[in-house]
Amino acid sequence: MSGLRNMALALGLAMGVMTLGGAASAQECTTKIGAVLPTSVDWGKPIAATAQYVVDIANETGGVAGCQIEMVLRDTQTDPKVGVDAAKALVDLDGVQLLLGAVSSGVSMPILTSVTVPAGVLQMSCCSSSTAFTVLAEEGKTGGLFYRTFATSGVQAAVGAMVARDEGYKSVAVFYKNDDWGQDIGKLVAEDLESLGIEVTAFIAINDAQASYRAEVTEALKDSPEAIYMALYPKEGTQVVREWLSLGGTQNMIAANALRSDEFRDNVGMQYLGNFTGTDTSSPRTDSASAFVDAYTARFDGPPNGPGLANSYDATMIALMAMHAAGKDASGSEIAAKIGMITDPNGTPVTADAAGFAQAKDVLDGGGSVSYQGATGNVLFDKNGDVSAPAVTWGFSEGGIDEKQYISLTEVNAFMSSLN
Missing domain, CATH: 3.40.50.2300 (Response regulator)
Structure with a gap:
């Protein structure tokens, strides 16, 4: 910011x-x-x-x-x-x-x-x-x-899988924060990717406050995935991406909305984020x-x-x-x-x-x-206190964050139904 x-x-x-x-x-x-x-x-x-x-x-x-x-x-x-x-x-x-x-x-x-x-x-x-x-x-x-x-993690997970499909990726490594949110969305996106016939080559938990994530990144690199998916926050996301790139990993990246941050963009560097696509729920x-x-x-x-x-x-x-x-x-x-x-x-x-x-x-x-x-x-809550929502994909620019695609609630629901 x-x-x-x-x-x-x-x-x-x-x-x-x-x-x-x-x-x-x-x-x-x-x-x-x-x-x-x-x-x-x-x-x-x-x-x-x-x-x-x-x-x-x-x-x-x-x-x-x-x-x-x-x-x-x-x-x-x-x-x-x-x-x-x-x-x-x-x-x-x-x-x-x-x-x-x-x-x-x-x-x-x-x-x-x-x-x-x-x-x-x-x-x-x-x-x-x-x-x-x-x-x-x-x-x-x-x-x-x-x-x-x-909206629940299911929306962003489905849109993340949609991005991988539309980009033509055949294999993806998934990094997720090792907490309730990360475990949930990581599991869902892995399931959705596999439903689309996209191989999940690694499913890597990222813990807080580690000095280095080189071991986790090295593990994810073993099968040379075409892209990575990240359900991480800016601090550990920055560390993971730096390790990933320094060890020769791809710049093809998909991420959940927690990385929608100027801090992440500035600490990684725009020169490495040209093939980055983020997901988020959206206002209609x-x-x-x-x-x-x-x-x-x-x-x-x-x-x-x-x-x-x-x-x-x-x-x-x-x-x-x-x-x-x-x-x-x-x-x-x-x-x-x-x-x-x-x-x-x-x-x-x-x-x-x-x-x-x-x-x-x-x-x-x-x-x-x-x-x-x-x-x-x-706004309309269901019996569990949940809402549904449209979605967007986005990317970074020198000026901030730019929307790439708006996906209506009808389109989101139809895609999620097709996965199920």
Whole structure:
């Protein structure tokens, strides 16, 4: 992320705090919500700033259930233990009934099982994609307290396999982060590649904080794959790619959205990324999605190019609208029970801005339901708290990140059905 963008985000957060403080002084009560997000990494800061942006919007309309909202933000450092400790502090000390986060499935899962479900707190994640959450919900172990606005790993895995097919690769080595997220998407993409008749020559787990990944890379090079697939974060992704290239590996690379990072691009070098293709879920091509891009650009002096920003916006909007519907001092389960009233296809359509938030409150106060038209489209959760989504492929350029192809929800679903 450029220095200018960092400054813009820092200014946005600072102004958010100022706005919140000024509004709260005119309000008789304040309700705290928690956020556990990786603000110590470059791509995590804008996710948190986006959530704060929504809090500011809600407060501009007079708050939620008559109270101003204060978002208490704690850094997870993408570390499960740090994330759990942060979540416990927010629940036990700050008494939050709503927790936004986390980003990584490997952090969200232990928070869910050891903190939010036992405490009866609603957990709304913008960016956790593991299908393990779906299994947990189907087993009745989430208590209806987990929702996410990011599609499951199955979408990105399928699109990764689609890229390999379209590029004509006959063999691919898979590197995956050795956590819940990486294990899940790595397994899925390997299955999808094999369904297409593409050989998976290696399936390599990458652990955190190793000084070198030369042994893992050497193992993956044994069968000379035509391409590599990476479900890694920027730090270990950079190390793996450097080792890979230094040992003569191909520049044909496919990656999940966690590598959608200026840090990764700059540390690897554009000269090595000409044949790199990333995947991500996408907002649909709708008026509401375009309106979000315009509003975000005006707020932060730049478009929402990082991962999870539209998802963070919608997760926070939906959760705060549900809090309003549940009323002052509502429990996590009571807030969760109102989410269906915010995403009702037959409800009153409301936009994802201050005017829409104010309208939603009026409708909800009158006993009605709303159909939230958000940054990711008309959000609709299934019984497990999951959503589906269109997808994009993308690549790096000197100016940032450029979209290569948009794949509609219909096309995504059709391709995934063909694999099954």
